[in-house]
Amino acid sequence: MGKYLLRRVLQMIPVVIGTTLLIYALVFALPGDPVKAMFGDKPVNEAVAAQIRSEYNLDKPFIVQYLLFLKNALTLDFGKTFSGQQVIDVIGRAFPVTIKLALMAFVFEAIFGVIFGIISGLKKGKWYDTVILIVSLLLISVPTFVTGFVMQFVFGVKWHILPVTAGTNPGFLDLLMPAMVLGSVSMAYIIRLTRSEIASNMNEDYVRTARAKGMTNNAVTMRHILRNSMIPVVTYLGTDIGALMGGAMISERIFNIQGVGNTLYQGILRGEGTLVVSIVTILVLIFVICNLVVDLLYAVLDPRIRYA
Amino acid sequence: MTEHDMTEHNQPAAAAQQSAEALETVLAPDKPLLEVKDLKVDFTTDTGGSVHAVRDASFNVYPGQWVAIVGESGSGKSTSAMAVLGLLPGTGHVVGGSITLEGKDISDLSRKEYEHIRGREMGLVPQDPMSNLNPVWRIGKQVEEALKANGMDVKHEKRSNLSKAFADAEVDLQKKDDELFISSKELPALLAESRQALDEAGVRNIDKKIDYFTGEWIPGSETRWRVAQDLIQAGVGQDKAWDIAKRNVTGSSIDDRISGLLAEAGLPDAATRARQYPHEFSGGMRQRALIAIGLASRPDLLIADEPTSALDVTVQKKILDHLKQLTDSLGTAVLFITHDLGLAAERAQHIVVMYKGRVVESGPSLEVLQHPQHPYTKRLVNAAPSLASQRIISATERGEDATRLMEHHLVDESGLDRSEHIITVDHLTREFKLPRTKDLFKAVDDVSFSVKRGTTLAIVGESGSGKSTVANMVLHLLDPTSGTVSYEGQDIAKFNAKELMNFRRHVQPVFQNPYGSLDPMYSIYRSIEEPLRIHRIGNDSSRRKRVAELLDLVEMPQSVMGRYPNELSGGQRQRIAIARAMALDPDVIICDEAVSALDVLVQDQVLHLLNDLQAERGLSYLFITHDLAVVRQIADEVVVMQHGKLVEHATTDEVFEHPQRQYTKDLLAAIPGGNLELGLDTE
Numbered sequence: 001m002g003k004y005l006l007r008r009v010l011q012m013i014p015v016v017i018g019t020t021l022l023i024y025a026l027v028f029a030l031p032g033d034p035v036k037a038m039f040g041d042k043p044v045n046e047a048v049a050a051q052i053r054s055e056y057n058l059d060k061p062f063i064v065q066y067l068l069f070l071k072n073a074l075t076l077d078f079g080k081t082f083s084g085q086q087v088i089d090v091i092g093r094a095f096p097v098t099i100k101l102a103l104m105a106f107v108f109e110a111i112f113g114v115i116f117g118i119i120s121g122l123k124k125g126k127w128y129d130t131v132i133l134i135v136s137l138l139l140i141s142v143p144t145f146v147t148g149f150v151m152q153f154v155f156g157v158k159w160h161i162l163p164v165t166a167g168t169n170p171g172f173l174d175l176l177m178p179a180m181v182l183g184s185v186s187m188a189y190i191i192r193l194t195r196s197e198i199a200s201n202m203n204e205d206y207v208r209t210a211r212a213k214g215m216t217n218n219a220v221t222m223r224h225i226l227r228n229s230m231i232p233v234v235t236y237l238g239t240d241i242g243a244l245m246g247g248a249m250i251s252e253r254i255f256n257i258q259g260v261g262n263t264l265y266q267g268i269l270r271g272e273g274t275l276v277v278s279i280v281t282i283l284v285l286i287f288v289i290c291n292l293v294v295d296l297l298y299a300v301l302d303p304r305i306r307y308a
Numbered sequence: 309m310t311e312h313d314m315t316e317h318n319q320p321a322a323a324a325q326q327s328a329e330a331l332e333t334v335l336a337p338d339k340p341l342l343e344v345k346d347l348k349v350d351f352t353t354d355t356g357g358s359v360h361a362v363r364d365a366s367f368n369v370y371p372g373q374w375v376a377i378v379g380e381s382g383s384g385k386s387t388s389a390m391a392v393l394g395l396l397p398g399t400g401h402v403v404g405g406s407i408t409l410e411g412k413d414i415s416d417l418s419r420k421e422y423e424h425i426r427g428r429e430m431g432l433v434p435q436d437p438m439s440n441l442n443p444v445w446r447i448g449k450q451v452e453e454a455l456k457a458n459g460m461d462v463k464h465e466k467r468s469n470l471s472k473a474f475a476d477a478e479v480d481l482q483k484k485d486d487e488l489f490i491s492s493k494e495l496p497a498l499l500a501e502s503r504q505a506l507d508e509a510g511v512r513n514i515d516k517k518i519d520y521f522t523g524e525w526i527p528g529s530e531t532r533w534r535v536a537q538d539l540i541q542a543g544v545g546q547d548k549a550w551d552i553a554k555r556n557v558t559g560s561s562i563d564d565r566i567s568g569l570l571a572e573a574g575l576p577d578a579a580t581r582a583r584q585y586p587h588e589f590s591g592g593m594r595q596r597a598l599i600a601i602g603l604a605s606r607p608d609l610l611i612a613d614e615p616t617s618a619l620d621v622t623v624q625k626k627i628l629d630h631l632k633q634l635t636d637s638l639g640t641a642v643l644f645i646t647h648d649l650g651l652a653a654e655r656a657q658h659i660v661v662m663y664k665g666r667v668v669e670s671g672p673s674l675e676v677l678q679h680p681q682h683p684y685t686k687r688l689v690n691a692a693p694s695l696a697s698q699r700i701i702s703a704t705e706r707g708e709d710a711t712r713l714m715e716h717h718l719v720d721e722s723g724l725d726r727s728e729h730i731i732t733v734d735h736l737t738r739e740f741k742l743p744r745t746k747d748l749f750k751a752v753d754d755v756s757f758s759v760k761r762g763t764t765l766a767i768v769g770e771s772g773s774g775k776s777t778v779a780n781m782v783l784h785l786l787d788p789t790s791g792t793v794s795y796e797g798q799d800i801a802k803f804n805a806k807e808l809m810n811f812r813r814h815v816q817p818v819f820q821n822p823y824g825s826l827d828p829m830y831s832i833y834r835s836i837e838e839p840l841r842i843h844r845i846g847n848d849s850s851r852r853k854r855v856a857e858l859l860d861l862v863e864m865p866q867s868v869m870g871r872y873p874n875e876l877s878g879g880q881r882q883r884i885a886i887a888r889a890m891a892l893d894p895d896v897i898i899c900d901e902a903v904s905a906l907d908v909l910v911q912d913q914v915l916h917l918l919n920d921l922q923a924e925r926g927l928s929y930l931f932i933t934h935d936l937a938v939v940r941q942i943a944d945e946v947v948v949m950q951h952g953k954l955v956e957h958a959t960t961d962e963v964f965e966h967p968q969r970q971y972t973k974d975l976l977a978a979i980p981g982g983n984l985e986l987g988l989d990t991e
Contacts, residue, residue: 205440206442212426212427212431212602213426213458214423214458227442228444231444303587
């Protein structure tokens with residue numbers, strides 16, 4: 001077990017290096033000169049531009065830039081943004097909001113996804129099963145920004161139940177609608193996954209054997225059908241935490257939340273390599289750690305899986 | 309109680325008989341325990357129509373009796389059993405007739421009422437031990453569920469407490485429902501006091517007696533009165549023995565009871581095993597756990613639905629022997645579902661033969677076996693492989709030529725100028741690396757044999773013996789670690805691409821699973837035509853003609869050409885697989901468990917087909933199977949493998965009449981129906 005954990009942690013190193021290198025290369029390859037863009041409409045002062053370039057290492061070859069970034073990142077020094085802020089401060093402001101948003105979306109999709117999935121799976125063919133199926137299909141097929149705008153219009157503009165946008169320092173109510181929008185697609189997938197798992201587990205031989213023991217229908221459902229159906233659902237939920245963090249970009253744009261997604265978006269627009277790569281590195285780390293936790297959780301849920 | 313107890317120690321057996329007699333007077337043996345009358349079961353199809361799975365089936369099971377329902381798959385035998393349990397799958401429902409259990413009609417009980425009688429009045433031992441235990445729960449937990457569901461745990465603990473309170477005043481508890489079991493906590497004290505008592509009584513060989521007690525007194529299984537009986541038997545005075553038993557056997561915990569049940573079902577080291585998960589068990593061990601579950605709440609009727617058909621023959625014999633002893637000692641009646649008439653006749657007192665949803669014949673086992681009335685039963689008697697090999701043995705004993713009966717003598721003598729051995733396997737070894745360790749596992753260990761042209765060589769062994777690995781190496785699908793496989797005297801490992809293509813053309817496989825070896829997206833025509841196309845033989849019209857010929861050869865109508873595998877039965881698919889193997893006119897066919905998945909009648913037909921093809925075309929077969937009964941019907945020579953090694957190699961007659969190794973003898977003894985007398989009118 002310890003050996004397995006160590007191996008998995010060591011595996012994270014090439015993953016992080018690979019992804020950061022790739023992102024760095026992509027930002028580097030973006031058309032346009034970020035330094036020139038900083039001058040806006042004013043004429044470019046070459047001396048100032050050269051000074052900025054050397055300050056941000058932009059005059060050095062790509063690979064040297066990358067290695068310098070990596071070296072500084074190891075000491076948690078992510079450098080400064082073009083506007084002179086410490087990158088670490090920007091991240092420190094953006095992440096708490098996004099983590100809050102992602103966790104709310106996670107709780108929303110987990111609770112409602114599993115509940116509707118169980119209702120649908122246990123009562124296949126009933127009218128509410130059909131309704132749940134149709135709604136989940138709608139949520140999957142309609143793009144998130146459409147769902148977002150529709151909800152914004154209905155709940156915010158028309159009925160005034162929830163705030164239309166979140167703004168700075170958003171509270172629970174401000175984030176409620178964005179979280180539902182963010183979690184909606186995953187919730188639909190969880191409904192469908194839970195439903196099909198329950199349907200296939202119901203026909204397992206060991207369920208029949210359990211009934212033959214004389215167990216009551218409720219006991220069979222809880223101990224044999226639901227327990228086994230939850231294994232893939234939990235796996236999906238675990239990997240989804242990372243996806244929610246990174247996928248918050250669209251919801252954050254729609255509801256004007258100053259989180260990771262928005263910051264990342266602006267960083268890309270301005271060609272700020274260090275900011276973009278720093279954020280992505282943290283996202284990658286979160287993703288990889290979530291995956292590891294899921295794999296460990298999987299072994300707890302399914303005794304057939306043992307790590308050595 | 310263990311097997312040892314029942315065979316070598318007669319005191320408890322006598323006591324058990326006493327209680328069995330008492331039981332009989334209570335239950336009135338002339339009244340059936342289970343009475344199924346004119347049962348009709350329908351399945352509703354997607355289009356709203358009905359499929360009649362069971363039609364007017366009637367049969368009775370009397371207390372303590374073994375009744376077998378025999379028939380091929382689709383005959384309605386399992387459906388009838390599930391109707392009794394109220395566990396019909398999918399759209400199945402009882403549409404007529406009655407099911408009476410202990411005098412009350414149970415065919416239209418509510419779900420709650422059924423939950424009440426399942427487990428405590430009737431138990432189930434299902435067919436496939438691999439899929440019938442929930443992989444996420446420990447074995448012990450799954451046994452516990454069976455006890456809890458029927459209130460046995462509560463009753464159990466209550467009794468334990470009650471008996472503790474009344475320990476002094478209590479009288480003789482020698483009853484059927486005596487549930488005062490030894491607990492693992494009390495066992496050391498019990499043994500110590502017993503040793504002291506034996507010592508005081510001046511008994512000799514105390515150590516031997518104590519050893520015997522240690523083996524017998526399994527916590528959670530052995531009861532107080534048995535302990536007292538054992539002590540009295542060993543020479544302790546009556547009063548002293550009861551005194552020891554009363555003070556030291558005051559009831560066990562639920563965990564003790566669970567391991568006691570598992571031990572009764574024949575699981576060694578049950579207390580440890582109960583904490584393991586199903587995937588840590590072999591198939592045989594899982595089936596023992598399922599038997600423990602089925603019998604946990606002491607039902608009067610146990611429904612055993614093909615309980616051993618997924619297991620190796622040697623394991624099958626052990627488990628059925630044990631189940632028989634256990635149900636006999638508990639007085640449990642068994643409804644035994646099987647497709648093998650030999651097995652049914654050997655185990656059950658009464659046989660019910662089902663065919664196409666109807667009961668076509670029923671009667672005492674030997675009566676049915678020796679004087680079958682219905683044509684279907686006659687066919688079953690003729691087809692049962694266990695009985696067929698028995699027939700050949702008895703024919704040889706009468707001095708007849710066994711080979712004539714086996715009807716697959718080689719006629720093609722023209723091949724003698726070529727090498728006599730078409731396939732030669734020389735010191736073949738294959739190692740596999742075990743995951744995450746440096747250990748190598750020898751799946752095949754120094755195996756040598758050769759297949760003579762136009763004959764059949766069978767490789768026999770249990771699962772895991774390495775026989776399929778040999779087949780894969782002979783087919784050049786797997787490279788050997790060392791050793792060689794030669795075809796026509798040439799090492800197949802040294803073949804270049806063209807020679808390999810030629811080799812593939814002449815050596816064809818037929819695999820075990822006819823559901824998996826045909827591509828479901830290919831029509832039958834395309835499946836059979838594919839090898840011809842790959843080897844660029846003929847044009848479209850000549851290929852069509854050839855496919856038609858091949859279908860004739862395997863006795864399938866040409867109309868199946870446009871159909872798809874899922875529309876055919878298992879036997880029909882296996883015929884298609886044989887037709888495909890025959891398409892290129894091969895010299896050698898390698899059959900890897902080619903008939904194991906098939907029903908006996910279909911199995912018999914396919915074996916006949918293989919025999920005929922060999923006689924007509926001088927084919928050589930390498931026949932891999934775990935079933936010695938099938939070997940008797942088809943093989944000329946037998947190679948027996950165990951743990952990757954070749955343990956015996958001789959002609960079929962030699963192996964059957966003078967087996968050299970104990971392992972081979974065990975395999976032979978495990979063929980069901982081996983000890984049955986067959987009437988001559990069956991032939």
